[in-house]
Structures are given as C-alpha cells and as structure tokens.
Amino acid sequence: MRFDLLGPLDVVHNGRAVVLRGATQRAVLAYLLLHHNEVVATSSLLSALWPEGIPATARKMVQNAVSGLRTMFATRTGSDGAQPMLLTHAPGYLLRVERDQVDVARFRLLAADGRTACGAGEADRAVTAYREALGLWRGRMLADLAENGVDWPELAALEDERLAVHEDLFALELERGRHHEVLTTLRGLAEAHPHRERLNAQLMTALYRCGRHVDALEVFRATRASLAEGLGLEPGKELRELERAILRHDETVLAHGPAPVHVREPAAPPAPVPASVPVSPPVAARSVVPPLVTTPAGIVPPGIAPAGIVPPGIAPAGPPVIALAGPVEERCETERKPVVAVGIVPAESDFDPEDVAEAHARLRAVAEEEAKAEGAHLPGGPGPVLLAVFGVPATHDDDAVRAVRTALRIRDRLAAVGITTQIGVEAGDVLVEFADAAPVAVSGPALDRCVRSALTAPAGRVRVADAVREASEPAVVYGTADDCAGWWEAGQVRPHPLAEPADPGTFAGRGQDLDLLEQLLEFVERGGRPHRVTVVGEPGIGKTRLLAEFGELLAKRPEVRVLETAGDLAETFAAAPGLLPRTASRLRSGGAGDALRAAAAELTAHGPLVVLADDVHASVAKDALAGLGGSCAGHPVLVVAAARPELLDTTSDWTSARHAGTTLTLAPLADDAVADLLDVLLPDTTRLARGRRELVARIGGNPRFAHAYAAAVRGRTTPFPAPDQAATTPPLVRRTLAALLDSLPRTEKAVLKAATLTAEVFDAAEVAEVCDRTPAEIATALTALTERDVLRRTDDGYAFRRAALREVAYQRIPRAVRTELLRRPTGRPARPA
Template structure:
C-alpha cells in the first residue's frame, strides 16, 4: 500500500514550530533552531555560509562554526528524509551557501506574503470585500513576533524587524479597507490600541481620526491628533506631516467629504449612446484624501470659485474591436458567442492596463490612459490590438472560425468629468471610432495618423495608408519593434552631442573585455534625453565584431503592464532565440536546445533547464512566488556561464520602474559581477536614481543638448524625412525643446506634418504622454494646484494661485514647495515666487484644464483686477 503523506508545517510567525500532523516536533537547542529559523525566513533564496555564521554567532564565531553549521544542515536533511518531504522541501547546497527550497503552503511566512500581495492587489482594484477577507486571513497567521523564542535569547536580525514592520503595514491596509467599507465602528478600539503601542505611526493616527469622526466623536478625533503631535514633537522634534495637519483642518471644518462614500465607477458618455450596453463598473482607489481649507480661512471673493475638480482633458488611445459573426452562426448562439468574444478582448485589454468602456452589440471599445496617462499608452493599445488579432487568427487551426475581427486604434482627446466621485469619459470620438471600424478590412489593426506619429520609431507600419471611405486615411500596423515580422534595426536621426558619453561606455566595455571582470553603469537622465539610444549605439559598435561580446536586454518591455512582460523571461528568450508569443512547448524545446548547446548533455544542463522553464509557464510565472529564489539563481548562473564563453553586455531599461522581483534579481547579480566579464548597464530617471542595483554602480548623467546640437538634430530630421533645409527653429521652439533630443525630434516631425503650426500650439502626442504621465503620479491637490498655476500671468505667487482656485494660501504654498522638490517648478532668484521648470510642463498642465475652468478663472482674475 502507498505510504500515507505526512502533513508538515513550518511556522515562524511567532515561536519557531515544526508541526507534523498537528503535533509539534522538538527541534534541538538554540543554535539548531537559529539555523533553521534563518533558512525559513529566507526560504527559496540562496543564503551565504559566511552570512549565516555571522548571524548565528554575532559575538564572534568559534573555529568549529563552519563544521557545526554543516552538521546542523545534515541533521535537517535527515529530518526531511524521515518525513518523505521531497520534492516539496529540500535543503540544497548552492554556492555560496545553501538554498532551502520549500513549497509555499508549508511555511506560514510564505503564505502570509502571498495573501498580503493578493489583498493589496484586490484593494488597488477596488475589490474591498475580497481585500479585507484576504488581509484578515494573512494577519491571522501571526501568533506573536517573528521567531519570538529566538529573539528572547538575544538574536536580532534586520529581517525580523522588517517583518514586524510589514505586519503593521498590512494591519493598516486592512483597517483602511474596513473603514472605507463603512465598518469604522468595529475598529475604533483596535486602532486606539495600535496608536498607543506605535505612537509614531501617523497613518494609524489618521485612520483613528477618520474612524472617530465618522462615529460622531469629533472631539476624540482631535484629541488623537494632538496626542500624536505631542509625541512627535517631544521625541523627534517634528511636526506631523501636512496630510495629517490637513485632516485636522477638515475635521474642524466638518468637511462633508469625510463621510463614508461609495466607490466611484468609470462611466462613458457619447452622442447617440443610448443603444450601448453599459460597461461594467471599474472601481478606483484615490491616492490620498482630498484637501480642504480651514474653517473661516476663506475670504469673500468677487465671484464664485471654481469647483476643486470639474474635469480634465486627456489624450487617450481608443481601441475599437468589431466582430463579424457571419451567416453560418445559429441565432440562438449569438449572445453566448458575443459574450465569449468580449471576454477574450477584455482579458487582453485589462492585462495591458486598459479599461473597457463600451460593449455595443458585436463591438468592444477600450481606452488606454484613463484614469492615469502612461508614457506607452499608444503602444499598449496597438500591442493589445495585435494580440487580439493573433488570438482570433489562431482559431483557424481548430476548425471553422466563428468570427472575423476588425480593429482600429485612434489617438484622441477626451474629457474626464469628475462630478462627485465618479469619473466619466466624454467624447464624440468614441462614437466616431465605432462607426468607422465597420468599414475596415478584417483581420488587421488599423491606426490613425496621430497614432502613427506618436509611436515614433517604436511602431512599425506599412508605408501605404488605407483610404477609408468613412474618414481620413488609416495605416496598417503589422507589429512592434522587435516582434516578428518587424525588423529591429530602424533608421533613426543621428546621435548628436553624445560622443563623450559613448566614449565612456566604450572604455568601460573595453576594460571588462581586457580584464575579464564585470562593471555596473547607470545612465541617468530625464525622459527623452537619449539613454536608450546611447545604449543602442554601443550595441551597434559591439556587434560590428560579433566575437567580442554578446548583448542582452531586459527591463520593462516598453513599460507595458502585461502578463508576458516578464523582464527575466525576455532576457532568457532573447538569448535562446524565442519568437514573441511562442507556446510553452516551443519555449521548452528552444531553451533545452540552447542550454544543451552551452553546457552539453551533462546533468548541470538538465538542472539549469528545469529551473529556467517556470519563466515560460502558461499564463506567466508567479512573480515573487516560492520558486523565485531558485529562478533568480538559475538566471544568474546562466549569465555566468554565457560570460564564461564570451563577454556579456546586459542592458536593463527603466530601472526606476523595476518591480521588487527584478530588483532582487539585480541585487543577486550585482554580487557576482566582479568575478565575470559582464557589463551591466541600467537606465533610470533622475528623480528615482536611488533605485540602483548596486552601490558600486558608476553613474553617468546625460546633460541637455547644446543649442548647436539642437540645430543639428532639427535640421537632420527635416532633411532626412522631407529633404528640407532645417529652417523654422524659432526662439520659442528652442525654449520648448529645452535641450531634450526627443523633444527636438518630435517637434521637427510635427513641423513636417503641420508646416503652418499645430492648432493652438498643440504638443506632439509623444511629448504630451511623457509629461502627462509624470503629472498623473502627483497627489490630487498637487496636480490641481499645478494646473491652476498655469492660469497665472507672471511669477507664480501662492496668494495669486489661491485666489484663482479653491485652496488656502497655506495649502498652495506647501504644494508649490513639493512641486519644486519634484523638479516641476523652480524658485525665483529672490525666493518670493515660482516658475515652471520647463515650458512643456506648463503646456501639458494647461491643456488638461477644461474650457469651463479656464473661463471661470479668467472671470475671477478680471474681477480681482477691477477690485
């Protein structure tokens, strides 16, 4: 008979316990328990032997420490063998130490981390009931401080303190979700205990104040604030944050927005849309509480103030999908078939970060850029359209196709209205796109002229447009750069004023090749300063001699939020020669062949292949899952072995956008770089340059172009694309370009297409998206005040902005200071006023203001002048 499986659990969220079939097993003395505890809190990650010795014997290790550690490891392996736990749990020797590979379900810490991630994602998606249930389940796993029995013996590991801090953050997440759901009465006592135990946690104090106020205990809410303020002043000589101070002001003013509110939903308004099926509610979680002014602080005004937010103009990409079912479809099957098709489109759209706003008969429409603008919204829309096209084209293999599909991507301006709490998309463009798509040829993605221009060099399209009988010409999109059948090498404007920077990169590369030791470089610069272009030029120089080095790339994959945009999967795929969209079976065959070619048929090749294949699992791997440590170690091992044959240049794009998974991988790789011929080059924005993969990184900051370089680049674009003489670079354009090469290229292309000037000084779409994405990351009050500042003629003074808007002078001054720290504003020389750091920032912020808001501000400014 088969041996019954033993249920073994490892518990570290409290005293260390190994539980077998409900019984707690003895785990030896303090040193054995410390070794096991350290391995468990670092489960599925490689831990160095030297580090384990330091933490187990912090006062100094005996000469036999390494032998004692080996004996403990042997003992633990015998425990695992005794209970027949392979392959769910195994303690492996893995340079430079050990790796405890364990199934997530066996360790309470791993279960807690999985539940916390799921709960926070549900909270971010607006699924409050699921969020509170999942977060509560995560918190219930805790039985006390992490490894409480070991900390009582004097052990203090940084990881333990970090986990305790993580638990408090999870508790605050749970309580915030509960309060938002209207269950403030049930949690007042728990919040009061938390604030008493952790008096410096201002978020906990904020939640307590809101809960007390909603319970009708305004006085107690104010007392909680003053108690926290006193502790901060006495202990740290610090005032509470502006957010907490503003909450006190709102309570004093009895702000109605503090009352419980239902979740907003995304609504669609368009002419003649009465026939449309309403889009499902898309819940949104605001970044922070809105700002209100102090009671009595607002003076009488000569005319009514505008509402805090009456709406916002946005440039979005609209993906329209229409299905033709054909006469062979049975009428009784139409509803089910359309529902299946719409569900498939919704999956692709939401995976890429878009929002479905309309389902009308056989058509599905989605917008990319709502509620927040992304730098790559247009690329995300086109890539999603291509994915939908390929998804339904593949059905030919399964038999008769149930439908043909027509797709279009249009870049249009819409109005996002924010009456009350519900965002509403308003634009006739959505209805126009819906009517036009029915006249397009099937099984292709058609893009408008604005989408084609805003794609820059990243979007590949046929040169001949399709003349649609229902409107302006459209272009046939065949794919994106690097995706078959599109070529990777695209004609680009010349690289100007970057010779010195390129020379520095070449020198570092030559040092890596000559000495056989790795280096880490970080290219820092604003968006559009040419970081990626500089790396591309280095790669071209290297590829001229194919035997000098191998160039591999990874990063955010055009910044698209897709399940397949796994940087490590992209890295391995580029090395193994995998085609975009290949099946898991094809990936397995290619990776197996590539590893065998590298290592031969030895057992190490089979082991490495096995560890790499989870990257190409159906639906994508679980980022941060229990096998993450093994996977990271496998990819590092692969790079080490590739570099053993030929030096490697690894390019990591957009380091500032790297998630925790990629950051942990880079940290592991950084520890091995010095010993192998590998040049690791990362690109990052200046505001987030601190997120470097290693303190040993050499930082190269790209400066703005000189005036002569801007003229040279401007003229080269006009001559190359139109044969012109490069004229038309006015002082105003010089000011708007600001030495940014991408700005110079996009303004030059705009001049080619609109020689008489863009209507109302409209910005090129690509520039607009880059700046708008930055503004959308601001807090609501900061963004509102930045837009109001565009209405000021002359120096930006807090009193003037407050008079034109709906905020107090104190709030305006605080936000202007914050915007200065974010490099969006600069202080005047005399320090009394502010100015925009770049004219384009003002242009984008002003373009987002609705006409009604501008008119109201103009009337108020005129009234103030008359008064």
C-alpha cells in the same frame, strides 16, 4: 514730386501720375525710397531685387534703371524748386529727397507726434495725429511689387509700425469710452493678427465693455490656442491677468482706461456655480450629435443620459477642483485627456440568438483579457459595441501602438474560433471623471467616432483613423481603406518596430556621460565585483542612444562580453555564446539564482561582463535586474539599465540600500549641443531664417524633439518661422509630454495643472490659492518638479521649462473648472509687474 509707398507704388508730379518703365525701375526706386537720404550699397540693392540668385546682367539692369530715374527727375521740378537727386555714392547710390515728399516719412512723423501728444496728456491731438498717420495707408504696402514676389524685411517692419499705431489709437479710444465705435475695426485687425497680444487684449476689453462677456473669453481662448499651436508659447502675463479679471467680473475692466492687469481682488464675491452645471468639451471639439457616455452600466446612447450624469454609487459633488493628495473620497476630479479608443462589435450574422449571445460573451472575455493586459480602461456593461480606452487612467506615449496591437490580437483570436469582428480605432480628447483616483465615467466625441467606425467597418478588418496611423506606423503595417477615405486598415504588427532615426554624424552633448560609463567599467574590472548603473531621463532624452554608443565602444574591446536584454533575464544569459550547455539548461529550467552565479562565473572568465537593458521601467525583468548584483557577487559585471524616472518611484527594490548603485540622470542637452544637432538635421540653414533661437528653445534639450521639429521644418515651404504660418508643435512632442505629465506623482501633477492658472512666473503662494493648500505643501511639490526638470527656478519664483508642457497641462483642466478656480477671491495684494 510726391512718392507714395503705403499702397501700390505711385509717383505724382503736379497732380499727375508719373509712369515708370519696367519692373526693375519700379523696384529700384521703391528700395531707394525706403532708404531715402541713406547710402545704399549696390550689393544690398542687388540682393533685394534678386534674393534667389543674382543674374550676370543684374548690375547692367540696375544701371539702366538708375539712368532712367535720373532722366525722370531732371525733367520734373516742383513748384517750390524741390527736385529729387539720385547720386552715385560709394559703395552704391544715394536718393536725396525732402521728407515730406515720401508718405513713409510723413507717416512716421505723424506717429511720433501722436506719441508725444499722448505723453503730454493731450488725447485729442494724439488721436488726430494717429488717424492722419493711418489715413496715409491705401492698402498693402507696395502691393504691386508684392504681387511679383517682393518680400523685403522693411515692409514687415513698417507693417508692425502701422499695427502699433492702431494699438495706440485703440488704447486712447478705449480710455475715452469709445468701445462701441472701435469694435468692428479692432475685431478685424485682431482676427488678422492672432499673435498680437496687445491687440487681442484690447478686443477683449472692448467686447466686455459692450456686454459680450462670453465673446471676450472666447478671444482669449483662441489667442492662447493660436500662440500654443503656432509658436509653442503661452500668453503673456497681462493677457492672462485680463482673463482673470473678466472671469471675476472686476469693475475696473468696465471703467474707462486701459485693461487692468495683475488684479487680485474682485469688486464683489461671484455667485457660486451650481453643482448641476455640466462640464463639456470645447465647442470646437464637440460632435455633431450628442456624445455617448460610458459608465459602469455600459454605453449610454445619445438623448438618454441627463446632462451631468453621476454614475451609481458616486455622490454628487460640488464644482470639480484640482485634487491633491488627501481625502480624495470627499471629491471627484474631472480631467480632459487625449486617448485612443478601440471599438469592437461582432459582424452581422443569421445565427440563432443563443449562438449570438454566446459569441458576444466570448468576444467580451477575449477583449477584456487583451485590453487589460495592455493597460486599457473598459467601461463595462452591456451594449452592441465594446469600448477599450487607452490613455485612461494614465497616458502613455505609445497608446496608439498598444491600441492597434490589441485590436489585431482580438480580431485574430476571435477569428480562430469562428467569430468575425468589425473594429474601429480612433483618437481624440475625452472628459474623464475620477473618484478616488479611479475613472468612473468617460465621454467625448472621440468615442462617438470610434463607435461609428466599428459599426461601419468591413467584417474582419481593423479600421484606423489617420492620427492613430501616424502615431503607430513604426510598429504596424498599414494599407489604405478603400471603402472610407481618410482611414487606414491595420495589417500586422511589425516583428521589429522601425527604429527612431539616429543623430546622423553626431553624438551631441553626451560625451561626459559616456566617459562616466567607461570609468565605471574600469572600476568593475579592477575591483572584480558587480555594479549597477541606472540611466534615468525623460522620454526622448537620449537614453537608448547612450546605450548604443556605449555598446559600440565595447565592441572594440574583445575581452568584454556584452549582453543586451529586453525580456527574460535568465533566457538572455542562457542564450549567451560560449555558455556551457549545462548552465544554460539550469537557467531555462528555473534555477535562476544559482544558475546566474554559475553563468556569471563562466562569462567573466576572460574579462568583464556588461549587461545593457533598455526601457527597464516597462520590462517584466526589472525585479530580476534589481537583484542581479547579488547573483553576480564576486564577478566583474556591470549592469547598465536605462529607464524613465517613474522606475525610481514605483520599484522599491531598485533604490534599496542592498541593491543601490550609480544613478546617472540625463539632463536636457545644452543649447549649443542642440544647435550642433540641428546643423546635421537641417544642413540647409537658410530654412531656419531668423527662427533658429526659437526652434532651439522649443526643443528644450530633447533629441527626440529635435528630430520631430526638424522634420516639421523640412516639410515647410516658407522660412522658419514665418509671421503668417508658424510651425505647430509636432504630434510626437504632444504625445510625449502628455505621457510625461501622467507619469508624475498625483500631487505633483495636480500642482503643475494648478500652476497653469497663474502667471507665467509664479510662486508657491499663488499656486496654493488655486489648490486650497498651504504654500508649504505647494513649495515641496514645486521643488520636486524642479528636480525633475519640469520647472525651472527664476529670480521671482518658478516657470515651466517647456511652454508646450504648460499648454498640455492647461488643456487637461475642463473649462468649467478653470472658470470656477479663477473666480475665487484671493485676498492677496497684486503682484508687482
């Protein structure tokens, strides 16, 4: 009797198929065969057959199936006398069969024989064994049971074994120069399994040896994108080194043998890349029509601007490089950036042309005023559509909110003077050219879409793309756009944005930080003098939540006065309950210095005063807050100011000795604290399946990211992670990391981008080769990035603390720049694997 599981379940006796009775009997036999010659507990068998709930009659159904199988075995004996035996063996059953009766066992024996032959250098015998092993497969394993919902872990494990045998076979065939013969099969398997790096490395090697260099590089880019979007991971070192070798046309890739890794020296110096080569966005992001280009001269329509246009006044440069601090006027830097674009155009009218010209002038003046107030970049120049680009020169995590808020203000201001507008808001990647750190040209299909949206939007409406709506909905009220599916109409800005969800029922990992704030309050109270605490951390790390928790503690102490400020400091003090009217009037009239001292004296008459200020880095009151300690001298005033790290880099008064206080840096939460938070956010732990550790790693200790990933997991219909449908990085996480990247000082940001072109673990010398800077300069920047918790130290060098940030930084580098930098000969020996 022969049992075949590598395809639909088949039982063959003396050359004839044996009919099995019922789905339960087939499933019981299949599960026992997967564990043949092993004792299978009844509880394990029941759980495998009914994973979603074991019915009351389950044991009786299994007993009936076992009885039927025993009858079948008893009436069929092989010509050699071999007969399967199904025994009752505590705590369950034992199916005793000869190994050669089960195709799974034969497959494993042949695979082991192939590996033994390969290790002995017998390539022909190894290839024969591998091909015989793979020939046993007749399709999807247990395909008939899988159609009925069977999804046992044993099936996934055997599928992995099959792919591993394929990979071993491909490796041998590539060593023997048979890249043409295996290419078709190899491509099909690689496309079906985009996360298997060895398989895709073999496909890259085969394509390169077939003379299809571009296709080989496209495989790498697709694999990298799949790993980043699906798993939040970077390709391994071997795959990255293979890409470098292909870009540098290393002859060892053409030689018969496995794909080269850790190659540093090219076989011959590559030809220089001409300066006229245009830098284009990836093929997947290109528009159907040629993109618009914005320059100081305005919007250049498709078909007019030559490829690689250089704005007036900017000398043509060689291949763009990753610019570091130094003589930036000698170079131009080109960067891919995520942006939100607002397109504004006057609605059509039959007015006199002079009236139309006047309306255009008024529109431009209002639009420029409002857009610049929100930090947008305006290309300038004449044209039917005025563009305001948010995210240039620096990305902010609230660019979508800024853009829609600006669009609504422009619409309302112009409507008040009788000018009706059509406005479109779109998001996407663009290519930005910088000179001396200032943007001089912006291009990309996102701008095309924005222009089309503005030109077709209904008069008086602000039409918003879905991605912009999703990013700004907490701050803006939206309605559906009846005239255009997939778009939205912005209604109004919410008076109070919807708050991010608090961590329900838990305040994880910040107990010591909260204790420190309480101790500093006692210090202020005992000493009778002011003190300032600056709570610093990356976006989403928990600064706002810490202030809220501290405020709740203070609410239990009636002797402590608490003021929360988000704007004008004098107005905040003036509005404090119990302040004398005369003092409040002096504050509002502008006498802030003396009036603040008087207000501090009144507000601390019966106990300490605590001032809580959030998002100080973006507050107009940060200078006033910096000097508040001097104004409150001699009074117990504790100022707790939460801000992002750039506050310390851009506000000198904040760190001066005269105003210095305590800086409390919020580090990422420990893995245990993140796990506690996930227990609350995802109480149904079965949804995490085996992916809990991966999810904690992706969150990287950031509570905001925990909420975003938890929401993504809750929206899934399969356990996390699923091998064929892994979770993507949530948009909120991508936006936050993009803003974090642009908040870094220019040199550190450039070093970080250069580091993405090295191995997963890198050192200063390797990054210096990409940047054309000395290792000492790079080492200083790497140390600073480690102190900011962007990188982490390892035994061999540095690594990104978040794989998602590495991908964000990598995507900022145009493809032409990556190619040029990776082709450079280094002259350094290969780094040991």
